[in-house]
Amino acid sequence: xxxxxxxxxxxxxxxxxxxxxxxxxxxxxxxxxxxxxxxxxxxxxxxxxxxxxxxxxxxxxxxxxxxxxxxxxxxxxxxxxxxxxxxxxxxxxxxxxxxxxxxxxxxxxxxxxxxxxxxxxxxxxxxxxxxxxxxxxxxxxxxxxxxxxxxxxxxxxxxxxxxxxxxxxxxxxxxxxxxxxxxxxxxxxxxxxxxxxxxxxxxxxxxxxxxxxxxxxxxxxxxxxxxxxxxxxxxxxxxxxxxxxxxxxxxxxxxxxxxxxxxxxxxxxxxxxxxxxxxxxxxxxxxxxxxxxxxxxxxxxxxxxxxxxxxxxxxxxxxxxxxxxxxxxxxxxxxxxxxxxxxxx
Amino acid sequence: xxxxxxxxxxxxxxxxxxxxxxxxxxxxxxxxxxxxxxxxxxxxxxxxxxxxxxxxxxxxxxxxxxxxxxxxxxxxxxxxxxxxxxxxxxxxxxxxxxxxxxxxxxxxxxxxxxxxxxxxxxxxxxxxxxxxxxxxxxxxxxxxxxxxxxxxxxxxxxxxxxxxxxxxxxxxxxxxxxxxxxxxxxxxxxxxxxxxxxxxxxxxxxxxxxxxxxxxxxxxxxxxxxxxxxxxxxxxxxxxxxxxxxxxxxxxxxxxxxxxxxxxxxxxxxxxxxxxxxxxxxxxxxxxxxxxxxxxxxxxxxxxxxxxxxxxxxxxxxxxxxxxxxxxxxxxxxxxxxxxxxxxxxxxxxxxxxxxxxxxxxxxxxxxxxxxxxxxxxxxxxxxxxxxxxxxxxxxxxxxxxxxxxxxxxxxxxxxxxxxxxxxxxxxxxxxxxxxxxxxxxxxxxxxxxxxxxxxxxxxxxxxxxxxxxxxxxxxxxxxxxxxxxxxxxxxxxxxxxxxxxxxxxxxxxxxxxxxxxxxxxxxxxxxxxxxxxxxxxxxxxxxxxxxxxxxxxxxxxxxxxxxxxxxxxxxxxxxxxxxxxxxxxxxxxxxxxxxxxxxxxxxxxxxxxxxxxxxxxxxxxxxxxxxxxxxxxxxx
Numbered sequence: 001x002x003x004x005x006x007x008x009x010x011x012x013x014x015x016x017x018x019x020x021x022x023x024x025x026x027x028x029x030x031x032x033x034x035x036x037x038x039x040x041x042x043x044x045x046x047x048x049x050x051x052x053x054x055x056x057x058x059x060x061x062x063x064x065x066x067x068x069x070x071x072x073x074x075x076x077x078x079x080x081x082x083x084x085x086x087x088x089x090x091x092x093x094x095x096x097x098x099x100x101x102x103x104x105x106x107x108x109x110x111x112x113x114x115x116x117x118x119x120x121x122x123x124x125x126x127x128x129x130x131x132x133x134x135x136x137x138x139x140x141x142x143x144x145x146x147x148x149x150x151x152x153x154x155x156x157x158x159x160x161x162x163x164x165x166x167x168x169x170x171x172x173x174x175x176x177x178x179x180x181x182x183x184x185x186x187x188x189x190x191x192x193x194x195x196x197x198x199x200x201x202x203x204x205x206x207x208x209x210x211x212x213x214x215x216x217x218x219x220x221x222x223x224x225x226x227x228x229x230x231x232x233x234x235x236x237x238x239x240x241x242x243x244x245x246x247x248x249x250x251x252x253x254x255x256x257x258x259x260x261x262x263x264x265x266x267x268x269x270x271x272x273x274x275x276x277x278x279x280x281x282x283x284x285x286x287x288x289x290x291x292x293x294x295x296x297x298x299x300x301x302x303x304x305x306x307x308x309x310x311x312x313x314x315x316x317x318x319x320x321x322x323x324x325x326x327x328x329x330x331x332x333x334x335x336x337x338x339x340x341x342x343x344x345x
Numbered sequence: 346x347x348x349x350x351x352x353x354x355x356x357x358x359x360x361x362x363x364x365x366x367x368x369x370x371x372x373x374x375x376x377x378x379x380x381x382x383x384x385x386x387x388x389x390x391x392x393x394x395x396x397x398x399x400x401x402x403x404x405x406x407x408x409x410x411x412x413x414x415x416x417x418x419x420x421x422x423x424x425x426x427x428x429x430x431x432x433x434x435x436x437x438x439x440x441x442x443x444x445x446x447x448x449x450x451x452x453x454x455x456x457x458x459x460x461x462x463x464x465x466x467x468x469x470x471x472x473x474x475x476x477x478x479x480x481x482x483x484x485x486x487x488x489x490x491x492x493x494x495x496x497x498x499x500x501x502x503x504x505x506x507x508x509x510x511x512x513x514x515x516x517x518x519x520x521x522x523x524x525x526x527x528x529x530x531x532x533x534x535x536x537x538x539x540x541x542x543x544x545x546x547x548x549x550x551x552x553x554x555x556x557x558x559x560x561x562x563x564x565x566x567x568x569x570x571x572x573x574x575x576x577x578x579x580x581x582x583x584x585x586x587x588x589x590x591x592x593x594x595x596x597x598x599x600x601x602x603x604x605x606x607x608x609x610x611x612x613x614x615x616x617x618x619x620x621x622x623x624x625x626x627x628x629x630x631x632x633x634x635x636x637x638x639x640x641x642x643x644x645x646x647x648x649x650x651x652x653x654x655x656x657x658x659x660x661x662x663x664x665x666x667x668x669x670x671x672x673x674x675x676x677x678x679x680x681x682x683x684x685x686x687x688x689x690x691x692x693x694x695x696x697x698x699x700x701x702x703x704x705x706x707x708x709x710x711x712x713x714x715x716x717x718x719x720x721x722x723x724x725x726x727x728x729x730x731x732x733x734x735x736x737x738x739x740x741x742x743x744x745x746x747x748x749x750x751x752x753x754x755x756x757x758x759x760x761x762x763x764x765x766x767x768x769x770x771x772x773x774x775x776x777x778x779x780x781x782x783x784x785x786x787x788x789x790x791x792x793x794x795x796x797x798x799x800x801x802x803x804x805x806x807x808x809x810x811x812x813x814x815x816x817x818x819x820x821x822x823x824x825x826x827x828x829x830x831x832x833x834x835x836x837x838x839x840x841x842x843x844x845x846x847x848x849x850x851x852x853x854x855x856x857x858x859x860x861x862x863x864x865x866x867x868x869x870x871x872x873x874x875x876x877x878x879x880x881x882x883x884x885x886x887x888x889x890x891x892x893x894x895x896x897x898x899x900x901x902x903x904x905x906x907x908x909x910x911x912x913x914x915x916x917x918x919x920x921x922x923x924x925x926x927x928x929x930x931x932x933x934x935x936x937x938x939x940x941x942x943x944x945x946x947x948x949x950x951x952x953x954x955x956x957x958x959x960x961x962x963x964x965x966x967x968x969x970x971x972x973x974x975x976x977x978x979x980x981x982x
Contacts, residue, residue, distance in 0.1 A: 012732050022758060041758065043769065073769055076762050098770040130774045132767035141711070151767045177763050183711040186704055200704040208701040221759055230712040239755050248705055260736075264755040274725040283755055289733060291725065310725075311733035320758040330728055343732035 012313075013342045015052060015061045021335045023049075025078040025093065026325040031086050034328055035107075037093055038340060039075035047071045049078065049095060051105065051115075054342055056328070067105050069115040073097050076133060082140040082326075092118070094160075096133035100148050102160060121146075121158050123165050134177050140227065141184040149176035155189050157201065169204060171197060180225040180233070182248075190220035190235055196246065210251045211244065213237055224268055229275035232292060236265045236280075243268060243280050245292050258290055259306045267322040273329035277310075281319035287334055287343065288312045313343055356386040356514075357409060359535040363528060364388075365518035366501065367452045371460065371467045372512035380460040380467050380513060387412045389448045389519065415449060418442070419456045448519060451492070451499035455515075458492065465491050467513040470506035477506045478524040482517070505529065509536040775805065821912045824905050825953065833905045833968065902975050904968045911936055911956040913971065917979045919950040926978050927952070934966045934974055935959040 023039030034054040040047045051067040054060070074097070081092040090106040100121040107113040124131060131152035139145035144161045155171040158164070172191035179189045185201040194213035200206070210233070213220060219238040226232040232255070233246045243258040243265055263283035271277035276294070281287040288309035321335040332343045352370060360368035369385035391411060418441070445453065460468035466489070470477040482490055482504040483497040490496065490504065496517075504517045507529055514532060522528075727733070754760065824838045827845045900917040915927070924943060931938055936956040943952035958965050 020758075022762060041762075043761070043765065045773070073773075074762065074766055076766060097766075130771050132770040134763050134767065151763075175763070183708050186708055198701070198704060200700070200707070203700050203704070206700040208704065221756065221763060228715070230708050230715070238760075248708060251701070266756055266759050271725065277725050283757075287733075288736070308738055309736045311727070311731070312736050313733045318757070344728055345731055345733060 013054065013059050013061065015340045017050070017338045017340060019048075020338050021340055022321055023075040023078040023095070024321045024323045024333055024335055024340070025080050026323055026327065026331075026333065027080050027084070027091055028082055028327050029084045029086060029088075029091065030327045034325065034331060034342070035091075036333060036340070037078050037080070037105075038335070039071065039078050039095065041074045043074075045072055047074045049075060049093075049103075049115075051107075052340075054331075056331075064107065064113070066113050067107060067115045069103060069117070071095060071097065071101075077135045079136070079138050081143060082138050083143050089113075094136065094138060094146060096136045096148060098130060098132045100133060100136060100146060100158060119160070119163055121160070121163060123156055123168065134175065135179055135222075137179050137181050137187070139181040139184060139187075141181070145181070145184070147179045147181060147187050149179040149189055151175040153191070155179055155187070155199070157187075167201065167204065169199060169207075171199065171207070174219075177219065177221050178223040180223050182225050182230050188223060188225060188233060190223040192217075192219035194218050194220055194237075196220060196223060196233065196235055198248065208251065210248060211235065211246050211254065212252070222267065224270055224278070226270040226275070226278070228270065228272060232270075232276070234268055234270065234278055234280075236268060239264055241265055241282065241284075243278075243290075256293055256307050258288075258292075258309070260288060260309050261286065263318075266318070266320055269322050269324040269332070271329065272324055272326040279322060279324055279332055281315075281322045281334055283318040285315045285317055285319060285336070286312055287315065287319060287322060287332065289345070311345075315341065352384050353386065353409070355535045356384060357388075359514070359532045360386050360388045360516060362535075363516065363532065365516050365520075365522075366390075366448055367455075367517050369452075369455055369515045370512055371471075371506075371515060373462070373471070374459075377459075378461065380462065380471060382456045382458065383512065385412060385416075385452065385455070387415055387449060387452045389452070390446050391449065415445075415453050416456065418445075419453050423457070447499040448501060451495050451501055451517075454495055455492065466504060466506045467515055470508050471513045474508050476508070476529045478529075479504045479506075480521060480523060505532075507532060509533055772805075775808065817907050817910050820907055821905065821910050821955070824907075825912055825914065833907065835907070900976070900979050902972055902979065904971045904975070906958060906966070906968050906971070909958045909960075911954075911958050911966075911971070913952075913954040913956065913975070915950070915952045915954075915975065915979065917950055919945060919948050923950055923979070924952070927954070927975065930974050930978055931956060931971075934971055935961050935964075936966055936971070 017038065017040070019040045019042055021038045022041035023037075025037045027035035027037070029035075034056065036052045036054065037049055038052060039049045047070070048068055049071050051064040053062045053064060055062070075095040077096045079094050081094075084091055089108055090104055093103050093105055095101050095103065102118045102121070103115050104118045105113070105115045131150040131154070133148045133150050136146055136148040139147065144159050145166065146158045146160055148156045148158065149171070150156070153170055153172050153174060153176060154168050155176055156168045157166040159166045171189050172193050172195065174192035176189050176191045179187055181187045182198070186198060187201075188196055188198045188210065190196050194215075194217050195209045196211040197207045197209050218240070220235050221238050222236045224234045226234070231247055231249060233248065235244045235246065236242075237244070241259060241261040241264055243261075244254045245256045245258065247255045258280070261280065261282045261284055265280050265282040267282075268278055268280035271279065271289075276292045277289060278292065279287060279289045289311040290307065290309045293307060315334060315336050317336040317339075319334050319336045321333075323333045325331045325333065330345050332345055334341050334343065356368045356370060360366075366389035367385060367387045370383045371380040372383035373379070374381045386409070422442070458465075460466075460471075462468050463472040466477050466479060479485055479490055480503050482493065482501050483499075485493045485496075487493040496502075496504070500519045501517045502519055503522045504515065505528075507514045507516075514536065516532065820835055820838055823842050824833075827838070827842045901915070902917075903912075903914040905912045913931075917923070924941075928938060928941075931954065935958070937959055938954055938956045940955045941952065942954075943950065945951075
């Protein structure tokens with residue numbers, strides 16, 4: 001892997017990868033230098049997950065080939081364990097694909113180390129049925145829980161310490177595309193049926209539809225729950241340039257619809273350090289940072305032209321992935337084509 | 346319950362002070378357990394006035410009189426309706442229906458209504474012990490506001506129901522009035538009851554862990570002086586934010602200030618003289634307590650505190666944290682009542698939504714914990730050498746769109762990740778199954794959406810078909826190996842094959858034992874003749890066990906057709922041109938012969954045909970047909 005920093009823009013640090021990148025995850029450990037996991041996107045069986053560190057002072061990317069591992073088909077999502085032990089040299093990373101897999105990454109300094117598969121979490125009783133996972137979320141409040149979403153309309157909650165399923169719910173009428181935890185026992189999911197639903201593990205019989213796409217059955221592709229202010233959630237629709245911001249206290253009515261992207265939105269992430277900011281990116285090659293208005297007071301209305309973003313950045317190609325580092329909130333990582341860029345906020 | 350006159354007076358004064366159209370009091374009737382009309386005061390437009398005395402009366406008295414007249418009219422109408430009773434003669438100065446304005450009619454009709462607790466606006470207000478504000482009453486859903494149609498004709502636009510004493514006070518007006526908490530407070534003050542909620546000063550974030558306990562008596566703010574200030578509340582968004590930030594900065598000093606200001610203000614004082622900062626604090630406190638829809642993010646802790654401290658009938662402030670959490674539910678509902686949508690919508694919570702409100706409550710508690718433990722910077726700071734540039738809304742500066750090629754699909758990669766990659770997984774499972782076991786339509790669980798998958802599904806169907814054909818073929822082969830097949834269905838074929846294998850095994854065993862016996866007997870006995878005979882017998886026996894069991898020279902036809910594969914076994918005495926006749930017949934029967942195995946054993950013709958049954962115009966050859974046809978040829982001479 002080559003590393004280069006764009007000379008044109010001194011604050012954009014670009015890394016070229018030999019293959020297109022889709023899944024991306026920042027390591028949440030504050031102590032170590034910025035570490036990124038990158039999942040390749042090749043429509044074939046042989047795919048990889050690579051690791052790269054980025055030094056903030058020298059602004060140099062350093063690939064860690066020793067830690068790379070093979071992955072069957074592209075990983076649809078990568079995520080590190082949300083609460084790592086600070087001084088530990090090994091991290092746990094999860095990947096979703098046909099099954100949920102947990103990998104242990106032992107990074108003894110200077111690029112040496114090894115990754116190994118720790119467990120494959122597979123719930124299908126017989127090998128006839130396969131229910132590939134579209135996404136998953138690691139519960140920060142209760143890190144032994146991982147929730148996965150699948151195209152077989154179910155969401156599964158795993159207890160990864162026991163390696164067993166805690167519960168499996170039929171979440172929607174169609175494929176579930178994304179899942180996000182709000183609190184230790186509450187998660188939300190979006191689906192091809194166009195609804196955002198909230199599930200409470202204490203009361204599995206009932207789920208609440210928090211939002212339904214206005215044109216029926218417009219799939220909702222991605223969901224992000226604001227971990228810094230759990231009242232807010234954001235969702236993306238299929239083939240739409242709008243980002244729907246929802247307030248869980250007032251279901252069905254979005255707080256705002258952010259419409260400044262000039263093409264479809266692909267990805268978004270809430271700011272880890274501020275309660276009401278989020279960053280989104282899409283096919284127009286732009287990464288926009290927005291400040292979400294608080295729920296409108298009675299008598300005041302949102303400006304009819306919609307809310308404007310605060311900041312913008314133009315990458316020059318469709319941005320497929322965006323991650324905001326929780327450990328280093330100054331940095332946002334984006335992936336477009338075969339490049340990965342780190343942007344300083 | 347206050348004396349009727351007092352109630353009348355209270356209703357009168359309340360509606361006049363706020364200049365609304367009418368006020369009524371719904372009282373809970375103990376026997377029936379529903380809210381019924383107790384008394385009311387009409388303060389609205391009047392069409393005609395009928396008075397006996399020409400003396401001038403004050404407007405108040407006139408209005409009072411009017412209300413009474415309306416009541417009388419209602420009574421007379423209602424008694425008239427019940428029938429059976431003679432309509433009482435009423436004085437000519439009494440009102441008759443055509444004298445009333447629409448709003449008066451509304452007022453009058455209200456008398457006829459009754460609400461069980463929880464039903465309708467008054468019922469709901471009563472059940473929840475919180476006020477219900479309906480703006481746009483004339484447009485409301487009649488499920489929510491049963492008198493909506495009446496209100497529409499009466500142009501009653503705003504209705505408020507406030508639980509007071511042992512019933513519900515209702516106020517209505519033909520103006521559109523936005524929800525005003527101050528007004529609610531104000532009206533409540535007219536009705537003698539203890540103030541449940543004490544207004545607490547705002548508490549800063551850092552004070553959450555150390556609840557303040559007041560040793561002096563609770564100051565009570567007179568709500569009457571508040572309304573005009575409360576209205577400013579909603580405009581002072583930024584100011585509040587600043588105020589909050591200031592509070593966070595100076596917690597201890599702030600608390601002291603607050604304490605002092607409270608001690609200084611006595612209930613009857615005029616707030617106009619208070620310093621702006623104090624005003625702000627008080628305004629904020631109102632806003633916070635009542636769940637101002639403005640950004641409440643930092644106010645939750647304060648609210649928790651206040652709830653913990655309130656609900657104390659003795660007036661002493663005892664911080665009760667456990668109560669605070671219990672009150673979350675109610676508070677949450679209050680919050681939702683304060684949100685921008687018409688409160689009527691929110692209050693229409695069905696029992697299922699009660700689960701949701703619990704969930705939201707839990708999340709908000711967690712949110713509160715997050716806020717108190719983390720250091721969130723509400724003001725988002727950007728580093729000096731940021732990659733991002735400020736957004737400018739000028740159209741010409743907008744960056745150019747990535748030129749879209751004709752082949753480019755929007756959200757291409759995202760869609761692939763969500764749709765195509767899962768299919769790749771499923772198809773790989775399919776292939777594995779094809780190689781190995783007999784799964785049940787392997788990998789069939791994958792749902793298909795876009796056109797990319799239609800191709801894949803077509804492949805899948807073909808694969809299925811091939812598999813089925815393979816199976817059928819093998820069944821037929823098995824059938825041909827087994828001699829005594831009774832029925833032609835798969836299950837019987839398998840069953841017969843099992844039987845046959847068992848028989849064969851038995852036979853092998855028998856033969857082996859016989860062999861051994863023969864060997865031993867050969868050594869013992871030295872009679873060559875008997876040996877040869879036995880050997881011959883054995884040989885003869887052997888020849889019998891090869892292939893099919895020997896039958897007599899009778900014609901034997903066995904036909905088996907499974908779906909489109911046919912197997913025919915023939916045995917008959919030979920005659921000239923037999924094979925070609927059979928082939929022709931089969932052709933006529935629309936059977937396409939694929940393989941022929943025929944042999945002649947002496948005069949016996951034995952043949953085995955495999956064919957495909959063709960479907961011509963929906964007609965397919967049946968087993969019986971084929972058998973008959975073959976019989977005709979073979980038996981005919």
